Amino acid sequence: MTALRDAFLSAAVALGLFGPMVGLVTVSSDHGLFLRARPVAVAVIVGLVFFGRLGMLTWRGRNRAEATRANRAFAERITRAGKYVTPVLLLAALALPFSGSRYYVDLGTLVLTYIMLGWGLNIVVGLAGLLDLGYVAFYAVGAYSYALLATTYDLGFWTCLPLAGILAGCAGVTLGFPVLRLRGDYLAIVTLGFGEIIRIVLNNWVSLTNGPNGITGIPRPTLFGLRFSMDGGDGTFAGFFNLEPATIQRVIFLYYVIFGLALLTNWVSLRLRRMPLGRAWEALREDEVACRSLGINVRNTKLTAFGIGAMFGGFAGAFFATRQAFISPESFTFIESATVLAIVVLGGLGSQLGVALAAIVMVGGLEALRDFLSFLGDQMGSELFSGIASELPLYRMLIFGLALVVMMVLRPRGLVSGRTPGVSMTAPKEIDAELVAQGRS
Amino acid sequence: MAYALQQLINGITLGMIYGLIAVGYTMVYGIIGMINFAHGDVFMVGSFLSLIAILGLAALGITSVPLALVLTLLFAAAIAALYGWTVERVAYRPLRGSFRLAPLISAIGMSITLQNFVQVSQGARVKPIEAIIPGGIQLMDRGGFAVQLSWMQIAIVVITLTILAIFTWLVTKTPLGRTMRACEQDLKMASLLGIDTDLTISLTFVIGAALAAVAGFMFLLYYGVIDFYIGFIAGIKAFTAAVLGGIGSLPGAVLGGLLIGLIEVFWSAYFSVEYKDVAAFAILIVALIFLPTGILGKAEVEKV
Numbered sequence: 113m114t115a116l117r118d119a120f121l122s123a124a125v126a127l128g129l130f131g132p133m134v135g136l137v138t139v140s141s142d143h144g145l146f147l148r149a150r151p152v153a154v155a156v157i158v159g160l161v162f163f164g165r166l167g168m169l170t171w172r173g174r175n176r177a178e179a180t181r182a183n184r185a186f187a188e189r190i191t192r193a194g195k196y197v198t199p200v201l202l203l204a205a206l207a208l209p210f211s212g213s214r215y216y217v218d219l220g221t222l223v224l225t226y227i228m229l230g231w232g233l234n235i236v237v238g239l240a241g242l243l244d245l246g247y248v249a250f251y252a253v254g255a256y257s258y259a260l261l262a263t264t265y266d267l268g269f270w271t272c273l274p275l276a277g278i279l280a281g282c283a284g285v286t287l288g289f290p291v292l293r294l295r296g297d298y299l300a301i302v303t304l305g306f307g308e309i310i311r312i313v314l315n316n317w318v319s320l321t322n323g324p325n326g327i328t329g330i331p332r333p334t335l336f337g338l339r340f341s342m343d344g345g346d347g348t349f350a351g352f353f354n355l356e357p358a359t360i361q362r363v364i365f366l367y368y369v370i371f372g373l374a375l376l377t378n379w380v381s382l383r384l385r386r387m388p389l390g391r392a393w394e395a396l397r398e399d400e401v402a403c404r405s406l407g408i409n410v411r412n413t414k415l416t417a418f419g420i421g422a423m424f425g426g427f428a429g430a431f432f433a434t435r436q437a438f439i440s441p442e443s444f445t446f447i448e449s450a451t452v453l454a455i456v457v458l459g460g461l462g463s464q465l466g467v468a469l470a471a472i473v474m475v476g477g478l479e480a481l482r483d484f485l486s487f488l489g490d491q492m493g494s495e496l497f498s499g500i501a502s503e504l505p506l507y508r509m510l511i512f513g514l515a516l517v518v519m520m521v522l523r524p525r526g527l528v529s530g531r532t533p534g535v536s537m538t539a540p541k542e543i544d545a546e547l548v549a550q551g552r553s
Numbered sequence: 554m555a556y557a558l559q560q561l562i563n564g565i566t567l568g569m570i571y572g573l574i575a576v577g578y579t580m581v582y583g584i585i586g587m588i589n590f591a592h593g594d595v596f597m598v599g600s601f602l603s604l605i606a607i608l609g610l611a612a613l614g615i616t617s618v619p620l621a622l623v624l625t626l627l628f629a630a631a632i633a634a635l636y637g638w639t640v641e642r643v644a645y646r647p648l649r650g651s652f653r654l655a656p657l658i659s660a661i662g663m664s665i666t667l668q669n670f671v672q673v674s675q676g677a678r679v680k681p682i683e684a685i686i687p688g689g690i691q692l693m694d695r696g697g698f699a700v701q702l703s704w705m706q707i708a709i710v711v712i713t714l715t716i717l718a719i720f721t722w723l724v725t726k727t728p729l730g731r732t733m734r735a736c737e738q739d740l741k742m743a744s745l746l747g748i749d750t751d752l753t754i755s756l757t758f759v760i761g762a763a764l765a766a767v768a769g770f771m772f773l774l775y776y777g778v779i780d781f782y783i784g785f786i787a788g789i790k791a792f793t794a795a796v797l798g799g800i801g802s803l804p805g806a807v808l809g810g811l812l813i814g815l816i817e818v819f820w821s822a823y824f825s826v827e828y829k830d831v832a833a834f835a836i837l838i839v840a841l842i843f844l845p846t847g848i849l850g851k852a853e854v855e856k857v
Contacts, residue, residue: 516662
């Protein structure tokens, strides 16, 4: 009975929340704005909330201990499955270009870029526990470094890649210095401000960056000096191997470049975790005051985390610039930072496999869903499915935002909790996932 | 001189809006020690609610401007308060006592959710409306530059001061204000003394959201054009105001808001309009580094 009453209350609140915002749409016309009513949409949402709440309350009624046990079993199963998932994923990633479909290779490149960004941010957020909301700034620094160096000084991609990384790393350390003393939430706001400053400067410093029009004609990378151009001459990839020149060769090459870069990021962060530096990061994440009392140099630890994380962001940015051949400040908004952060958080703050899975689900999964829906719409000639498919990109960030909230409420340590400390004195004790969730151990 | 006076008037008007938003940040920070990242978006929602109310009232045929203003204000504040309550209930309350980044990430998620919810439900295009209170008075005319004080600006300042007076009375003189201040001083002790802390925190969010909605209404009146993205920048500026005034201090928030408004307007007038947001962010960073307690704030002692 209480459940029913509660559900009614929730429905009433939902009516208040969504009634005006969804039910009355402001539409522009020649005579200014006017309102259009959408009662059906409101009714659907309120109904969903009512039954959703009712279902939730009934489901939650089951035994608490049983739920905890089920939770723990689920976490264990995922962790154990991780052993087999990694090689399978690697093989699938290696084999993807052999599918020969340009669409899948492009999608794979996009997903891998996000995986690489996620692994880079994971060093800052997941390992060192510094919440960085301006990660896109370093991505932008890397992209613009490569674009400007390549178009101004005629340098190649492989020369510029380390330079872009170094410049982004320097930007990371420069940002790191003033914010060393700041606590978690202040740090988040300041890094966010830094990201916005970089974007505004890129937008307005027209003489250097060409402002909102962006930089065009950024050169593509070469394979040991072999270009991927369509003329099929001597210095080109197709000419050297006596192949028919095709765009797909370049697409596949770019895919393997980002695959290699992502693996490099993963390898470096896995190795760093075993070094004293990586251990200091993890200690810092757990307790800053304890770190300082144990003689860890908090300043250097934080700065290296910022610098190395930013460096990988810079690599990814340089790759982004060379892949698109065009960049503008539009590509470096807060939404990008939020997307990467969402991937890291959903992946479980510190787990390498988790980040990869989250990126696949969040970037690739949504794209695949859209594809599937528009395919269904085409097949069945149904307006509904193709309508949803064309609207889906709009809902992408909405789903991201909700996923962040739901994730924090249900499993604050992420889907794949990879928080096993790098070192321990004795055999690790088993800690109840619920306790970890509440931050008690 | 006349130019500077005009900027002063504009700056104070803008500062009032920032101050109203900053109060919400500072109240929530004072009680539960977290930055309510979604507050700027509640402001944006309040602004949209005001727009809907104005259009709805016009469609119903209510043409009396004072009546329409009051009804819009009440409607926007009430629904935005509901938003504030829901945000707290859904995204923050389950995380009380969780690890330290959890509420912050949840707040960022809520901010993205609100922003995109409005984009999906109301469309991504900017929403312009005609000036509701046109006209104004000309203060002086010197060297061909006329200093204008529009009725709109007067209305904004008067409404803001009235709301702030009611709010100050609420915090200092009523039992609710007393419990709020008790929770701010020591949440655990307050709950031991029988104060319903969950309810108090909820009410804090409700009041903060209502104030943000008032600010959203002012923003709509002042600029006459809104979109789903206004909450992001305005939220950061208001947060800067709260930090500058001393986070946790209510008069400080209003003072900080005025300062930020003035700085922004004078910066745009004398340096460059393009970099006005950079100025706000730079102030935030400088304030956090050199003046972390703010102008009217208390020094915080970190206890282990």
